Amino acid sequence: MSGAEAPLRIAVAGGSIGGLCAGLALRGTGLDVQVYERASGPMETRGAGIVVQGELIDLLRSHGAAALPTTHCTVRRYLSPEGGDGEVQRAPQDFTSWEAIYRTLAAAFPSDRYHRGATLTDFGNDDGAVQAHIEGHGMVEADLLVAADGAQSPTRRRFLPDLNSTYAGYVAWRGTLDEADAPPDLVRFFDDAFTFSEARSAGHILVYFIPGDGADTTPGKRRLNWVWYVGVGEADLPRLLVDRDGRQHHASLPFGGAPDSAIRDLRDLARREVHPMLAALVAATPQPFLQTIVDVVPTRTVFGRVCLLGDAAFVVRPHTAGATAKAARDATTLARALKRAGRNVDAGLSGFEEMQIEFGRGLVDYGVELGRRWAT
Ligand SMILES: Cc1cc2nc3c(=O)[nH]c(=O)nc-3n(C[C@H](O)[C@H](O)[C@H](O)COP(=O)(O)OP(=O)(O)OC[C@H]3O[C@@H](n4cnc5c(N)ncnc54)[C@H](O)[C@@H]3O)c2cc1C
Numbered sequence: 001m002s003g004a005e006a007p008l009r010i011a012v013a014g015g016s017i018g019g020l021c022a023g024l025a026l027r028g029t030g031l032d033v034q035v036y037e038r039a040s041g042p043m044e045t046r047g048a049g050i051v052v053q054g055e056l057i058d059l060l061r062s063h064g065a066a067a068l069p070t071t072h073c074t075v076r077r078y079l080s081p082e083g084g085d086g087e088v089q090r091a092p093q094d095f096t097s098w099e100a101i102y103r104t105l106a107a108a109f110p111s112d113r114y115h116r117g118a119t120l121t122d123f124g125n126d127d128g129a130v131q132a133h134i135e136g137h138g139m140v141e142a143d144l145l146v147a148a149d150g151a152q153s154p155t156r157r158r159f160l161p162d163l164n165s166t167y168a169g170y171v172a173w174r175g176t177l178d179e180a181d182a183p184p185d186l187v188r189f190f191d192d193a194f195t196f197s198e199a200r201s202a203g204h205i206l207v208y209f210i211p212g213d214g215a216d217t218t219p220g221k222r223r224l225n226w227v228w229y230v231g232v233g234e235a236d237l238p239r240l241l242v243d244r245d246g247r248q249h250h251a252s253l254p255f256g257g258a259p260d261s262a263i264r265d266l267r268d269l270a271r272r273e274v275h276p277m278l279a280a281l282v283a284a285t286p287q288p289f290l291q292t293i294v295d296v297v298p299t300r301t302v303f304g305r306v307c308l309l310g311d312a313a314f315v316v317r318p319h320t321a322g323a324t325a326k327a328a329r330d331a332t333t334l335a336r337a338l339k340r341a342g343r344n345v346d347a348g349l350s351g352f353e354e355m356q357i358e359f360g361r362g363l364v365d366y367g368v369e370l371g372r373r374w375a376t
Contacts, residue, residue, distance in 0.1 A: 013120035014148035018310025020105035021331035040117030049225035053325035065108035100215035153312035165294035175285035314360030317367030
């Protein structure tokens with residue numbers, strides 16, 4: 001490491017939610033942080049929904065970020081597949097979108113420290129330092145490499161090659177529909193509620209409004225967002241994960257990727273399985289997309305001067321509404337542990353790993369339990 005008073009140099013690989021949370025939290029403790037993101041252009045996304053959790057809001061507030069654009073509802077509505085208005089309970093809740101979170105985090109982080117088209121391709125990790133090879137930046141020397149490189153983390157695979165993800169036995173079909181394009185009866189029916197319903201055979205569907213294009217939360221500009229958990233045998237997954245151009249995917253079909261035949265099958269299934277208003281919502285949604293549900297539970301997350309953060313460490317089920325909050329929590333935990341440890345970086349990392357693993361395991365178990373109750 002360089003001069004005694006020089007701040008620790010942190011290289012973050014991955015500039016999505018986890019990488020940006022790490023960037024903000026670590027800079028907040030005075031460290032010298034650079035974020036390297038593989039995507040070269042703007043992070044394009046249709047911005048599916050995310051339930052707002054305290055960990056993220058705390059991190060944004062503590063680091064001078066703007067207010068997160070959110071939508072709001074006052075009740076939960078529980079529907080039955082047979083139809084009707086269901087049962088309503090008062091339960092206020094805020095929602096947001098991936099796009100809204102990304103924009104808010106990115107606006108709070110210095111743009112000259114955020115590098116696009118900057119893929120981590122290799123690294124050396126010894127003697128209390130990391131040499132990270134970053135596309136377009138050559139060899140970057142750092143005191144710590146934070147791998148926030150997502151659920152398919154190449155860094156995790158390198159350190160834990162035998163760790164597999166465990167398929168949960170079901171997938172999440174997701175959809176978003178611009179409020180302006182939605183039939184008015186659907187807007188009225190789903191407005192101001194977090195709507196849940198069992199499907200007739202098995203599985204579970206939920207609906208809420210999220211910010212629309214440009215994170216706009218104005219009524220009329222929002223989006224209806226839904227997630228439907230559908231059981232799919234492991235042997236049937238490869239067939240389901242072929243996109244409309246015939247390409248095989250392994251974990252998800254992105255927005256616009258699902259073939260027309262799969263969307264037709266989904267709409268037919270909805271007509272048979274779920275409340276008529278939910279079936280109408282699925283039918284009105286132009287491009288549903290798909291994510292397989294898996295658990296990933298690493299036994300270690302710190303390897304010398306490299307640590308895993310966010311989805312690169314634990315992958316939890318969406319029922320927990322916890323992936324984004326977990327990324328924010330990891331970032332805050334890491335920043336606090338390093339601050340407490342001062343120049344004893346290894347001790348700080350060890351404290352971080354212990355807390356991260358305890359929390360990650362708990363959240364995975366919680367997701368498995370919710371999945372057992374709701375989705376199977
Ligand atoms: C474009 C996008 C849209 C998403 N939309 C939603 C959503 O609507 N709802 C939801 O619940 N979750 C969504 N997610 C996932 C969500 O961000 C995560 O589940 C969670 O917030 C934890 O984020 P993460 O940063 O740990 O992982 P991720 O969000 O998966 O980010 C990992 C990042 O690492 C980058 N990366 C990978 N390899 C390298 C490398 N070698 N070098 C440099 N960078 C690398 C990837 O390009 C990516 O930006 C989305 C992720 C992305 C990338």
